[in-house]
Amino acid sequence: MSSPTRRALPNAITLGRLVLAVAFFIMLARLDRTADADEVAFEGFWAGICFAVAAATDLLDGYLARRWNVVTTFGRLMDPLVDKVLVLGGFVFLASAGFSGPAAEGTVGSGVTALMVVLILVREFLVTGIRSYAESQGMAFGADLGGKIKMVVQSFCVPWCVFVATRAAPSDFLVMTRDVTVNATLAITLLSGVSYLVRAFKLPILVDGGAHR
Numbered sequence: 001m002s003s004p005t006r007r008a009l010p011n012a013i014t015l016g017r018l019v020l021a022v023a024f025f026i027m028l029a030r031l032d033r034t035a036d037a038d039e040v041a042f043e044g045f046w047a048g049i050c051f052a053v054a055a056a057t058d059l060l061d062g063y064l065a066r067r068w069n070v071v072t073t074f075g076r077l078m079d080p081l082v083d084k085v086l087v088l089g090g091f092v093f094l095a096s097a098g099f100s101g102p103a104a105e106g107t108v109g110s111g112v113t114a115l116m117v118v119l120i121l122v123r124e125f126l127v128t129g130i131r132s133y134a135e136s137q138g139m140a141f142g143a144d145l146g147g148k149i150k151m152v153v154q155s156f157c158v159p160w161c162v163f164v165a166t167r168a169a170p171s172d173f174l175v176m177t178r179d180v181t182v183n184a185t186l187a188i189t190l191l192s193g194v195s196y197l198v199r200a201f202k203l204p205i206l207v208d209g210g211a212h213r
Contacts, residue, residue, distance in 0.1 A: 006068045013061035014078050020054035021086040028093045028162070033103030037168035044166025048159035054086055055155040080131075083151060084124055090158035091117045099165050106169040110161040111182045119186065123193035130200045144199065146192035157185040 027047040033040055061079065065071045093099060094112035101109040127147075164170050164178045 003070075006064075007070045007072065010061040010065040010068075010070060011072065011075050011078070013057050013064070014075060014082055017054045017057045017061070018082045018085065020050060020057070021082065021089060024050045024054060024086070025089050025093065028090075028099075031098070031166070033098060033107065033166065037104070040166045041168065044162050047166075048162050051086070051090060051155075051159045051162070058083055058151070058155075076135075080128075084128070087151070087154045087158060088117075088121060088124060090162075091120060091154075094158065094161050094165070099162075104168070107167070108164065108170055108175055108178075110165040111175075111178045112161055116182070116186050120189050123189055127193060127196045130196060134200070134203055144192075144195060146188075146195040150188050150192040153181075153185050153188050157181045 024047060027043065027050060031040065031043045031047065058079070061075070065075055091112055094110035095114045095117045099110040100112065100114075160181055161178055164174050167174065170178075
């Protein structure tokens with residue numbers, strides 16, 4: 001495999017994830033939970049598969065970039081951005097009127113609330129702003145372990161909530177698992193945000209900058 005191909009492939013996979021994210025959003029936008037139960041379950045299943053495939057590519061592009069030592073500025077910026085588009089877009093849909101509550105007899109909602117989405121958005125915007133500022137000053141500020149765990153948990157939460165919300169009569173176990181997953185996702189997301197803030201306050205550019213004001 002040629003060197004130019006190796007440099008291009010991880011970024012192509014990242015852009016492919018963006019295409020899958022758009023496809024996932026279209027599937028959710030077209031999904032009518034008041035329609036035939038079997039049809040809704042079918043569409044919800046494939047929407048979840050689309051999301052899972054998109055999330056899996058996040059592991060692949062990063063692995064290839066590191067293995068081939070072809071990490072680029074474009075990839076370092078676009079990879080987390082596309083991740084946020086995929087995950088945050090999913091949560092926004094799950095908190096919308098079409099998914100947040102029962103749609104027909106026996107159905108339940110996604111379990112995701114508008115407040116949860118707002119808190120997650122605040123965390124993501126805050127961390128992105130800190131990372132952008134740090135890297136503009138020439139300092140690396142990549143994802144830590146907490147951020148990676150957060151992404152894994154969120155990537156499970158979104159398709160699971162879609163799955164439960166598109167079942168005609170989900171069992172108590174499915175609903176309980178949904179609730180545990182949603183609450184764990186919110187807690188881990190906020191805790192990882194605190195971890196990033198602690199790291200940020202230790203950066204020389206922030207410490208020194210504050211000292212000269």
